Amino acid sequence: MARTLQLTPLHDRHLALGARMVPFAGWELPVQYEGVIPEHRAVRADCGVFDVSHMGEIEVEGPRAAELLQATLSNDLDKIGPGQAQYTLLTNETGGIIDDLIAYKLRSVRAARGSGAADHRAPRPAGGEAVHVRRRGGGWDRLHGRSHWLHR
Numbered sequence: 001m002a003r004t005l006q007l008t009p010l011h012d013r014h015l016a017l018g019a020r021m022v023p024f025a026g027w028e029l030p031v032q033y034e035g036v037i038p039e040h041r042a043v044r045a046d047c048g049v050f051d052v053s054h055m056g057e058i059e060v061e062g063p064r065a066a067e068l069l070q071a072t073l074s075n076d077l078d079k080i081g082p083g084q085a086q087y088t089l090l091t092n093e094t095g096g097i098i099d100d101l102i103a104y105k106l107r108s109v110r111a112a113r114g115s116g117a118a119d120h121r122a123p124r125p126a127g128g129e130a131v132h133v134r135r136r137g138g139g140w141d142r143l144h145g146r147s148h149w150l151h152r
Contacts, residue, residue: 003026005023005026005027005028006026006027006028006054007027007028008027008029008051008053008054009053010051010053011028014030014051017033018033018034019031019032019033020032020033024054025054027054029051029054030051059106069103072090072091073088073089073090073091073101073103074088074089074090074091074097075087075088075089075103077103077105080103080105081105082105082106083105083106084104084105085102085103085104085105086102086103086105087100087101087102088100088101088102088103089101
């Protein structure tokens with residue numbers, strides 16, 4: 001049975017602007033409008049906009065949230081303060097890349113990550129003190145934090 005692709009709130013606008021749509025991670029998303037070169041030039045001359053409504057969002061909170069994120073993200077979260085963001089990579093136990101994301105430090109003991117369409121899995125740490133994880137649109141899961149992610 002064919003799976004129906006999810007549509008972003010901007011789907012009709014993408015079509016009206018002539019986007020070539022492709023399936024990606026369960027979504028129908030624009031991959032190109034006029035072509036790579038004209039789009040590159042337009043962004044260099046003016047600006048570009050990227051529809052992020054298909055991307056996931058996960059919040060991590062608790063006494064060891066910062067430690068958990070420091071151990072699983074490629075960049076140093078201590079270099080950003082509350083209200084700041086940092087582009088980084090989510091890594092697995094061996095340092096391989098799972099996804100790229102933007103980490104936001106919302107408060108000193110709370111951090112969030114915005115995940116790509118392909119990675120809507122919540123982090124699943126094991127052992128140690130409690131860490132709380134909430135997916136956008138969902139409730140809190142009580143987890144026990146250590147230094148690596150385990151996926152469902």
